[in-house]
Amino acid sequence: MKHPIFYLFLYLSPFIIAQNSVLDGAQELLDNSKYMEIDYYVRSCPNSIKKDPDQLVSYLEKMADTDLEKARALYVWLADNIIYDAKSINKNKFGDNTALGVLKSKKAVCEGYAKLFEFLGKKMGLNIRSVGGYSKNDVLQEFWDFEGEEGDHAWNVIKINEEWRVFDATWGAGNGEESRGKLEFTKSYTDNWFNLSPYEAIFTHFPEDTSLILTAPRLTLKKFESLQLIPIYAFTSNLMDAEESFVKAFKKSSANFPIIYPVEPSEFQVLNAPKEFRLRKRKVHDFEFLANGVVDIFLYEDDENIQRFVKDDMGNRFTLEYMTKEEVKIEIVVETSNGELFTTLEYSVY
Secondary structure, eight states, X not given: OXXXXXXXXXXXXXXXXXXXXXXXXXXXXXXXXXXXXXXXXXXXXXXXXXXXXXXXXXXXXXXXXXXXXXXXXXXXXHHXXXXXXXXXXXXXXXXXXXXXXXXXHOEEOHHHHHHHHHHHHHXXXXXEEEEEEEEOOOXXXXXXXXXXXXXXXXXXXXXXXXXXXXXXXXXXXXEEEEETTEEEEEEOOOSTXXXXXXXXXXXXXXXXXXXXXXXXXXXXXXXXXXXXOOOTHHHHTTSSOHHHHHHXXXXXXTOOOOEEOOOBTTTEEEEEOOSSSEEOTTSXXXXXXXXXXXXXXXXXXXXXXXXXXXXXXXXXXXXXEEOOSSOOEEEEEEEETTSOEEXXXXXXXX
16 A cells, blocks of 8 residues: 555544534634635745845734734745755755844755744744754654764744744755655645644654753653654644643553554544554444545555445545454555545554
8 A cells, every 4th residue: 555755644533522513623623724814925925025034024924913823924934935955964064044044045954944933933023932952753763862962953932822832844844855875855845843732742852951841741851762753643633632642652662553644634634533553353443534635535454445434425524433353454545536545544453
């Protein structure tokens, strides 16, 4: 089955409330129109003002009233307009990553993204900080060792409604992959690193300034190394609750979560699905998803298409009751409107 470098997100809903409320809430999450006007306005920014911080801020502020809207405007502008400077990384030479240097060149490594975000954010009146620290960005990597290493990443925190939230415009801008010993950057905007809670971010971002570790229990760097990496789309899709997952992973290193592949939060939301990787046979397991741009969703057993999800009249709500007497691997497979098939979620039945 083909796996995605395709941004769809799946995971399980932690909601313990009435079904209608769950559905309404998830439907609202699928609807990205709350930012549509801001995003369109930001992406229409004239090239003539993109190197002048005062003109740029004045332009962006016209469409942003709240602190979150200001943060949204900056996140989208940075992700769309600044290119990750992979060439400098490959040469082990870093260009000018000051805020004004990045604004001029439109190239940066993570430090430059964070500094420019902070610089423009302060001009907009945001309570914003740049954060340096350690990161985990490869879900296939099993072991991490940061001992004796300097922090390898930078991002931002912004106080929204009296709570610190995490923003990573670098990872919002695209993906970096190694090819023939060199880093290659592919520009591919994603909402997944916008406005995260500390619990959503802690699986991948560990601040060197320990006062910004806002989880309970608090992590040490050593514990961060061993903490199971749960992909961010597990939380942005509502498959899993970040705080519950953090506490479980913190206390039980052997905790086993479903395997999930990338999805965009405005494209895929999970209303119901198992939170454990291992499912019991002879037991009914319920799945329910909301999806945009999807024709069908299927359940595969050991790479064989077994069941099609039931689709509602609106064409974006998919449900399935599943049970088997066999020990099998199951995959949730999405068929997109252009006919492509993507595995989004995997389990093991025992």
